[in-house]
Amino acid sequence: MSVVGIDLGSQSTKVGVARNKGIDIITNEVSNRSTPSLVGFGPKSRYVGESAKTQEISNLKNTVSQLKRLAGRSLKDPDVQIEQDFTTATLVDINGQVGAEVTYLGKKEQFTATQLIGMYLSKIKQTAAAELRLPVSDIVMSVPPWFTDGQRRSLIDASDIAGLKILRLINDTTAIALGYGIPKLDLPTAEEKPRRVCFVDIGYSDYTCCIVEFRKGELNVKATTWDRHLGGRNFDKALVEYLAKEFKEKYKIDIRTNPKAWTRTIAAAEKLKKVLSANTSAPLSIECLMNDVDVRAFVEREQLEELVKPLLDRLTVPLEQALAEAKLKPEDIDSIEMVGGTTRVPAIKEIVGNFFGKPLSFTLNQDEAVARGCAFSCAILSPIFRVRDFSVHDIxxxxxxxxxxxxxxxxxxxxxxxxxxxxxxxxxxxxxxxxxxxxxxxxxxxxxxxxxxxxxxxxxxxxxxxxxxxxxxxxxxxxxxxxxxxxxxxxxxxxxxxxxxxxxxxxxPEEKKEGDTMDTDAANGEPEKxxxxxxxxxxxxxxxxxxxxxxxLDQATKELLAEKENSMFMEDKLVADTEDKKNELESYIYELRDKIVGVYSEFSSEEEKDKIRAKLDLTEDWLYDEGEDTSKAVYTSKMEEIRFIAGPIIQRYLDKTENERLNRRKTEEEALARKRADIEAKKREEEAKNQDAEMKDSAEDVEMD
Missing domain, CATH: 2.60.34.10 (Substrate Binding Domain Of DNAk; Chain A, domain 1)
Known part of the structure; x- marks a missing residue:
């Protein structure tokens, strides 16, 4: 059984696992250490994670993002209306819960946020199990500390739908603090002054500040504050608004009217922001953005900082609130740990550093700290791992x-x-x-x-x-x-x-009088009652x-949704397997066509070659016409038909290859035997020479005597 920690992010998700006496971040099917938090729907199947990201631009209306931020909310919530600006699917009300309306298998379908998260977690479960080659069932998952009871219940329900048991929902910053504290061996003892650390976590969608006191074997959260709408995506949006205005003036195109152009500009703006974190200026170029127009721009870091000044002005508010709630001053903080991808922005580092008046610390992996903390927490709660005792006191x-x-x-x-x-x-x-x-x-x-x-x-x-x-x-x-x-x-x-x-x-209870040094006995020598x-x-x-x-959700509803999710999962698997069989058939046609004039040529007659070529041409024409969309069994049948005709030729080739291999092996064994015989002969010759020398020396000794 595996011990898995999941950092469910608004943009992407990381999975940490306890193994090799430490924590590893596992990779997905394309070897990425993070998986896009997206669920898409198509005419044949769903697209989840990397596959959803691949087809996002061409399937905007049926791709749902910001999954975590929709959990446990209603459509009327103003926060959900903000999320509509960051997701391209249509959000709808489903029995009081927010959900998305998409086109799936050719018809309109509605799925609640809880169902969508369950779909995504099923994919994460599959990815983790494939990487670990072990079943995955018990997890610890992170949540923002500002999540309410309803939002937390929604995530637990989604996990149940995905067949995952949550051992603990842990606050993001608490997970970071655990990952920071548990490996440290130099924490103060209970009698000493605690080490106070402020964790500043600015991710893709929100900003959290947490002050934690560490002692040996424990952490105590003293204060947690946040800004729910200050994250990397808000910096991206400010930059996109600027670029939209510039493109309209310079290229006469309005990307606000074109969702695909808007989404491509957001992706380009995010890359530009990252480049500007390391450079003072950077170019931006997008080909055929809209109406076949190529666009270019050049942005200075100072321009970006001016664009996001309203956001930067809000940075110190959570810091001040956290210190006030913890009843501390900036000088009382021993270390400021910066976590989250957005903390790489130079202006943010400068503002936070100036607020505390001391150097910032970047000892934790900014992108993976939460996942590592979740994996540590899961290992602590799991009976199959031995972990150093460490108590977590959240608030x-x-x-x-x-x-x-x-x-x-x-x-x-x-x-x-x-x-x-x-x-x-x-x-x-x-x-x-x-x-x-x-x-x-x-x-x-x-x-x-x-x-x-x-x-x-x-x-x-x-x-x-x-x-x-x-x-x-x-x-x-x-x-x-x-x-x-x-x-x-x-x-x-x-x-x-x-x-x-x-x-x-x-x-x-009797109070002892001064001077009493021993219990008095009763007159009879027995203790007084x-x-x-x-x-x-x-x-x-x-x-x-x-x-x-x-x-x-009640148990019956969860079981029904879990059954539906399993059915969709198996349908997706069948579609994927069918596509694999189709690709396998196509590859086999090209491969056999090359080999029939290559390695198989001497093992087949012209009549056999013509027969195979005709079958390959016929199957290829079928594949790109009627066979474009058919079942897995049909592709398998077509493959078998080709193999039936080509089988005798391939068998002759394999027989000769096998005979050559056996002959080669026999030759090698004979050569090895001869070599060993030569070595043995030389060894016997040496031994005979040594014996002659010893006998000669013995004869000389006798003559001297």
Missing amino acids: VSYPIEFTWEQSPDIPDEATSLTVFNKGNVMPSTKILTFYRKQPFDLEARYAKPEALPGKTSPWIGRFSVKGVKADASDDFMICKLKARLNLHGILNIESGYYVEDVEVEEPI PKMRKVKKQMRKGDLPVSVGTSG
Whole structure:
């Protein structure tokens, strides 16, 4: 079984695996260390990852991107409307969830964001299993720290659809911190001052700042802040807007009206941005961008910095917020670790460095740090790996409260309580106590809706407590509910039970008087019995059933979607296998046509050659006409027909090749035998000479005596 960590990114995904006493980032089918986070749909099959990227330009309306940022959202959310600017597929509402409408297998289909992520994770699972040659089932996956309960549940549901079990959803910056801390052997001990590190992570779509305290064997997250709409794609968009204006003035084309031209310009702008991170100026050239017009531009780094100045002005805000929440000053930070591809932009380095007034650190792999941290976390949670003990203490991002209806028997009862405050350690468990005579409901929601991303609903879940009734004396039942914010950052009422006040006896602790050095014995020499008192204690008497309603999918729906995903996966595999068979047939035709006048020529008569040529020509004509789109079995049948005719000729060639090989081997063995015989003969000759010499020396010794 493999230990896999997945950094699910908005643009691309990296997969880390624990092996070879360390963490490796695995490569995909085209040997890339990252896989594009795209799902595309075609007339025959789906395209996922690299294949979706290959056909993106020609299939824009049916290619869905920004998968992670759509998870657990609704179409009405303003954040989702922003995502429509970055994905070319049409976003639609599907029973309150955002999804995409695409043309798949020749007809219109709608898939929710959860389904789309499940499709993508199925591909990641297949890629990892192929690279590792082992089944993949248990994973740790990263999420932005600003993800809500609903968004996290969506990712877990998507993983279930893909047949993956999530051991932990870990915040991006917490994964980075784990990957930073676990290999270090010089962390301070519990008695020493902790090492404080600020992780600045600016990726493709968002920006996160996290302050972490490290001690030997543990990390404590002190503060996490973010800007959800400050990332590499925002720099790209600013540059594309500038280029669009320039192309309109210079070349009289408006790329805003042409989605393909716009998408190609975004790709070119991203490359240009990367070049400008290392150079002060760079050219841009795109052939046949629109209306057969070739475009060119030349951009200075200063121009780019001026274009993105509104973005750069926002850089210090999360830094200030993080320090304020952690109650620290810039000088209290020991190290500033820069992570994420966008932190390569020189202006960003300068602003962050000036804010802290000290050099920045780039000891972590900026692109792969999250995946490595996820793999470490998975190894810690897996029983098959031995990992150095390292505790991870994350914190709650949003305060969570419970609300309930007031009991008619308790007129002054409060009806809400904030149970998990922002900054509380996570995972965490709290026991809620209620006095009731009948079943009751309570709801969990975020206490500060204005802090949530976009206009996310603050509602988390509804919990109905059953089996509640008054006792024999018509008094309240004391109900206890165990509320837990788990490793994933997801809230649940794990269990319910009721207790009764029971009177028990317990010893009264005695205070020792000064000067007492030993216990005194009673007059009869026996130890004095302790004094007892009666106290009331609550004893658990039974369980209370709790029914749960959350935004997550129910088990039946997940099983149905998993079955549908498996069906689509097998259909994709059949299409891929059919295409492979078609390509194999085409290659075999060309290969055999060359060999019949080459290596097979002396083994076939002219009549046989003409017969094979005719069959090859006939099959080739069929392949480019009727055989353009047929089944795998038909391609296999056509291949067998050719092999049946060419078989005798190929067999003669193979027989001669085999005979030549056997003769060559026989000759080599005979030569080797002769060589060994010569060596043995020389060895015997040497031994005989040595014996003659010894006998001669012995005779001389006798004469001298």
